[in-house]
Amino acid sequence: MLLETHVLQDTDPDLPDLLGDGFEVVGESWGAELALDGGAASSAALDRLRGFVETARGAGLEIRELDARDAAAIEALDAESWADVPTTPATVHAPVTAADVRDWSSRGRRAFGALDGDRLVGLCVGSAGDNDFVVVAPDHRGRGIGVAVVAAWMLGAIEAGERTFSAGGASQNARSLAMIRAVGFRVTERWLSLQRP
Numbered sequence: 001m002l003l004e005t006h007v008l009q010d011t012d013p014d015l016p017d018l019l020g021d022g023f024e025v026v027g028e029s030w031g032a033e034l035a036l037d038g039g040a041a042s043s044a045a046l047d048r049l050r051g052f053v054e055t056a057r058g059a060g061l062e063i064r065e066l067d068a069r070d071a072a073a074i075e076a077l078d079a080e081s082w083a084d085v086p087t088t089p090a091t092v093h094a095p096v097t098a099a100d101v102r103d104w105s106s107r108g109r110r111a112f113g114a115l116d117g118d119r120l121v122g123l124c125v126g127s128a129g130d131n132d133f134v135v136v137a138p139d140h141r142g143r144g145i146g147v148a149v150v151a152a153w154m155l156g157a158i159e160a161g162e163r164t165f166s167a168g169g170a171s172q173n174a175r176s177l178a179m180i181r182a183v184g185f186r187v188t189e190r191w192l193s194l195q196r197p
């Protein structure tokens with residue numbers, strides 16, 4: 001059965017009425033931002049981003065932009081990486097196919113990855129300054145690969161003229177929120193997903 005779902009900010013004036021109507025909160029998510037205004041804080045942020053990439057390279061990983069030739073590797077990494085990830089109606093991740101990846105550049109999407117030898121082990125995807133998703137292979141997590149691919153993607157966007165960035169995720173996904181905060185994002189919005197049982 002398809003449940004009626006509302007996704008709204010925790011400040012939305014419609015929230016009390018929906019709760020009064022029997023809707024229940026089934027998920028919480030966040031939106032975060034990072035803006036580079038050109039001041040000293042921006043240059044510190046840039047140094048930080050470069051540092052994440054350099055640290056990963058120093059650990060022997062290749063960090064580079066991905067393209068259609070990496071489509072099969074992206075599909076394989078995506079397929080092995082989401083089973084243990086908490087989700088909400090507002091943050092569903094649709095599995096990525098190689099055919100999707102081949103369309104990315106025509107839709108303005110850029111992807112940056114981390115390779116351990118021939119194996120793709122981390123990936124960050126986004127359009128302009130909007131982060132779509134980040135994923136690291138389960139056996140490579142907690143070693144700075146997430147922050148490195150996010151930083152590489154951001155540095156690519158900055159080079160293309162982007163100055164403001166946004167990201168979002170499920171509140172229960174502590175790893176994702178900690179990673180995005182480690183990169184320097186600030187949580188600016190809280191979203192609730194409501195359904196009526």
Ligand SMILES: CC(C)(COP(=O)(O)OP(=O)(O)OC[C@H]1O[C@@H](n2cnc3c(N)ncnc32)[C@H](O)[C@@H]1OP(=O)(O)O)[C@@H](O)C(=O)NCCC(=O)NCCS
Nearest residue numbers: 133134135136141142143144145146147175176178179182
């Ligand atoms: C979220 C994800 C991409 C993070 O990648 P990662 O390579 O493990 O993260 P990093 O090693 O770069 O860690 C960055 C920060 O996140 C935090 N972090 C990492 N692993 C964590 C864990 N298991 N629990 C809590 N915080 C964690 C730490 O604050 C870390 O900073 P630190 O090293 O200074 O302590 C990875 O866990 C993943 O692929 N998860 C599944 C997919 C997903 O949830 N994607 C995000 C939604 S778009």
